[in-house]
Amino acid sequence: MSNEHARSDMAQLLDEMRRQVREVARIQGERAGITGRATVRKRVTVATDANGMVIEVRFGSEIADLSYPEIADAFVRAASAAAADAARQVRELVARFQQQRSGLSLSDLIDGAPDLRSVLPPLTGELPPQRDSRPVETEESGYRDPGAMFRESGW
Numbered sequence: 001m002s003n004e005h006a007r008s009d010m011a012q013l014l015d016e017m018r019r020q021v022r023e024v025a026r027i028q029g030e031r032a033g034i035t036g037r038a039t040v041r042k043r044v045t046v047a048t049d050a051n052g053m054v055i056e057v058r059f060g061s062e063i064a065d066l067s068y069p070e071i072a073d074a075f076v077r078a079a080s081a082a083a084a085d086a087a088r089q090v091r092e093l094v095a096r097f098q099q100q101r102s103g104l105s106l107s108d109l110i111d112g113a114p115d116l117r118s119v120l121p122p123l124t125g126e127l128p129p130q131r132d133s134r135p136v137e138t139e140e141s142g143y144r145d146p147g148a149m150f151r152e153s154g155w
Helices: 002-032 068-100
Strands: 036-040 044-048 054-059
Touching: 002 068, 036 068, 044 068, 054 068
Parallel strands: none
Antiparallel strands: 036 044, 044 054
């Protein structure tokens, strides 16, 4: 009887693991579609992906009313707000998953087995950089910050 109970628990654990793997895949797909947006001074709109990387910049028709430093400041503030918006959306998405994560653990079935929930880091929604994306490098490493030209006094 104990053996059948253990099989039932193991089957339940495997079903739960499969469900969570499917849920993680769904969340990754949904996360890929997250876009943060922000508009500053009604003239500068920035969109970012879920990682906070700028993917779109739009200037309103009255952008010429602003000086270059004002445009640069509006861009930086809009990019920051858009990244914060995307981060908020990712946190909400991940929070829904974390609320659903419960049920049996391997340690419930096998004495001495580690509880993987306590060993794994918390799910934050952050992903490592994509293989094809290159981090912004500094002048010391031979590359310039692509946004530096907008912050320099000559522009």
